[in-house]
Amino acid sequence: xxxxxxxxxxxxxxxxxxxxxxxxxxxxxxxxxxxxxxxxxxxxxxxxxxxxxxxxxxxxxxxxxxxxxxxxxxxxxxxxxxxxxxxxxxxxxxxxxxxxxxxxxxxxxxxxxxxxxxxxxxxx
Amino acid sequence: xxxxxxxxxxxxxxxxxxxxxxxxxxxxxxxxxxxxxxxxxxxxxxxxxxxxxxxxxxxxxxxxxxxxxxxxxxxxxxxxxxxxxxxxxxxxxxxxxxxxxxxxxxxx
Numbered sequence: 001x002x003x004x005x006x007x008x009x010x011x012x013x014x015x016x017x018x019x020x021x022x023x024x025x026x027x028x029x030x031x032x033x034x035x036x037x038x039x040x041x042x043x044x045x046x047x048x049x050x051x052x053x054x055x056x057x058x059x060x061x062x063x064x065x066x067x068x069x070x071x072x073x074x075x076x077x078x079x080x081x082x083x084x085x086x087x088x089x090x091x092x093x094x095x096x097x098x099x100x101x102x103x104x105x106x107x108x109x110x111x112x113x114x115x116x117x118x119x120x121x122x123x124x
Numbered sequence: 125x126x127x128x129x130x131x132x133x134x135x136x137x138x139x140x141x142x143x144x145x146x147x148x149x150x151x152x153x154x155x156x157x158x159x160x161x162x163x164x165x166x167x168x169x170x171x172x173x174x175x176x177x178x179x180x181x182x183x184x185x186x187x188x189x190x191x192x193x194x195x196x197x198x199x200x201x202x203x204x205x206x207x208x209x210x211x212x213x214x215x216x217x218x219x220x221x222x223x224x225x226x227x228x229x230x231x232x
Contacts, residue, residue: 033219035219043225044211044223044224044225044226045160045168045211045213045223045226046223047220047221047222047223050219050220057219059219059220061220095167095168099219100218100219106218108156108215108218108219109158109173109174109177110158110160110170110173110179110213110215111158111168111170112170112179112180114167114168114169115167116167117167
């Protein structure tokens with residue numbers, strides 16, 4: 001069965017860095033686009049980042065552009081989120097999610113599988 | 125940025141009755157709209173995509189409708205396990221997307 005397992009969360013001071021990982025199993029990982037989404041009690045769900053199947057295309061929300069970097073390793077069936085210059089407002093539960101199956105044209109249809117989430121707390 | 129607005133913020137309905145949740149987009153998103161359910165302490169679960177297509181394994185009591193800027197999720201004959209948070213998501217500007225702020229469906 002499809003599984004996504006995040007790790008790497010924790011407490012970090014403002015201005016610090018953290019690297020999240022998401023290990024995938026149960027499907028052909030390299031065939032799928034992937035995404036990071038975060039959730040806070042106050043702002044709800046917020047899309048953070050996207051990465052294409054090869055890793056050649058990456059997109060970011062304006063709120064994290066220039067501070068976060070997404071990557072993937074198809075040999076390891078994993079995606080990563082490097083978070084630098086962290087701010088208090090980055091405090092959230094971060095989910096990785098399976099996006100669309102690669103195709104031409106792509107036919108997005110929401111995120112059908114999500115990891116359990118990992119808590120990131122940015123506080124001094 | 126496409127802003128998604130859900131209403132009401134909280135909806136109180138009795139078990140066995142019908143619930144109607146609304147989602148409005150700040151500009152047309154065609155049919156590029158999904159609905160998710162989130163139970164307490166759990167991850168979001170995809171219910172509906174393409175505005176009206178049920179995801180795999182989703183019961184027929186969940187119905188999505190609408191297009192353009194106005195969308196509705198209807199849950200007929202509410203079961204105890206349906207009381208949860210519901211989010212809409214537009215993906216018209218995929219791979220970017222945006223979510224509504226959520227509707228809490230509670231037992232009346």
